[in-house]
Amino acid sequence: MTRRFRMLVLVVVMLVITAVGTVVLWARHDDREPVTILGTWTAKQGEQFEAVLRSFGIPFRYQGTAAQREVLLSKVQSGEPPDIVIMPSIGELAEYAEQDLLEPLDALYDPEEYGGPWKPTGSGSGHVYWVPVKADLKSIVWYREGERPAASPAPLRSWCMGMSDDGTSGWPGTDWIEDLVLQQQGPDVYEKWALNKERRDWWRGDAVRTAWESWASLLRQDRAAARHALLTDHRGDPDGNGLLFEGWGGCTLEHQGSFAPSFYKDEARRARMTDSARLLPGGDGRLRGREVTGDFAALFGDRPQARELIRRLASKEGQQKWAATTNVFSANRRVAPHGSAVEREIARRLGEGPRCLDASDVMPPAVRDAFYEAVLLTIARAAAGRDIDIPGVLADVQRVQDAQTAQGTDRSAAPRTVCSTT
Known part of the structure; x- marks a missing residue:
């Protein structure tokens, strides 16, 4: 039995039949555990992202992998998904949302700060399930x-x-x-x-x-x-x-x-x-x-620490810090351009439409x-x-x-x- 299961304080069992017929047992994490985050950034950019996360003062455990979709599917099927996933595939996130595996992010950020097409357009239920935390041209x-x-x-x-x-x-x-x-x-x-x-x-x-x-x-x-x-x-x-x-x-x-x-x-x-x-x-x-493309953060769990980390990362301050620290680009319209002349030129073009x-x-x-x-x-x-x-x-x-x-x-x-x- 894993340490995570020994520390469970609440177990909510949901039966989810996936495309391959796997039964998933969903477990709530102990609130004392670090926020678990699965992303695609590795090596130097992964280290830079972790530095930004540390500045928020919320204990976390980050895993970066280029084989993200396989790792995420394995974690979901085993009943131990990360608290937060960050990925470019909105199509994949939409499938998880439609299976009721994602938590709404409605009150965690101001969608009006984000320009289209990164700005979430909501779903049939009126909720949004992801927020852009990085943009690219x-x-x-x-x-x-x-x-x-x-x-x-x-x-x-x-x-x-x-x-x-x-x-x-x-x-x-x-x-x-x-x-x-x-x-x-x-x-x-x-x-x-x-x-x-x-x-x-x-x-x-x-x-x-x-x-x-x-x-x-x-x-x-x-x-x-x-x-x-x-x-x-x-x-x-x-x-x-x-x-x-x-x-x-x-x-x-x-x-x-x-x-x-x-x-x-x-x-x-x-x-x-x-x-x-x-x-x-x-x-x-x-x-x-x-x-254009983006990396979007979504919540698999509803722990307060995970929600707060999303809120800070999606804020103007969090996005400005992430962009300035790693020379990446933000879809948040309040984040000022930065970096070299080439980077400023990319930021300018990211602000010009039409963008798809x-x-x-x-x-x-x-x-x-x-x-x-x-x-x-x-x-x-x-x-x-x-x-x-x-x-x-x-x-x-x-x-x-x-x-x-x-x-x-x-x-x-x-x-x-x-x-x-x-």
Whole structure:
């Protein structure tokens, strides 16, 4: 018997049947225990986040992992979820909320302090279940100081690209597809696809297929570069300074979010960025919107200490401290820009619309995972010099989407909008 179970003062048993038929026994934690937090930040950024948490004066125990979804699912199924989880996947959080596993955050922060599209839009019950504690910009391309790219689409060999990640390989490719849909079709079509509005065959439709073909045309240019991208970690070598500064094959550009400098380490001061629209294949170079992402905090337990920690982290003061300490970005509109000229420029662009949340982050997890797999299959076929069969690849994702729709799954906690100009 674990120490946690020996210290139980109240046990509330809830039977939750998950998609794999697992029975979950829910247990309330002893109020004397530290607040448990599960997040994605590791290494230096994890240490910086812990320093911010310590300043709140609330005992805590933080676990950072790149395999967060697997770790969280295991903890939930074992009946010992963390008090707080911080993750980018709103679609996953919505599923937990719809199973009554998350606590409402209605009185813990002022939603009006947060700009769209990070600002929670509420659920069918009128509650909000997550709060943005970090924001990032994705429709950008990084290059090395003094090597500004030409204003035209770049060939595959110019791109520093890696698809591998712990437990979530393929997501860097979904960023490419999402940005292409946004720049080619605009925010209205992007939002309808991301939220499966109008229940159309979005995955087999022209908008997604055109974006996918644009990316595939890039991958077909060089089998060796495609193979390298498939087998390479998006962060680069653990002992290196990120893909951009490793420069495999002479690559000089990286389509990556505003968090990329954390991979560049000592070379980050030489990194510069520009809007992605003019460098993407198959477009007219016009910037129609900016893809953004966020990390959202949610409560699995209702202990006062956990609620207070969320309140402090989401406040203007907490967000200002987190942003200033770690050079990250906040969706809180009261937090002042900070850092270098590049960081201030990112903060400015994060404030300009239209902005659209990462589409895969708001999709149901099953659809998101099928999206990841389709990206990996596409690049694997390009690396092998085989026919990619884009209609077949997208039909597979559509079947997963159709199965989700046919199940009539409760999506009342899912976001109502993805794009915003406010």
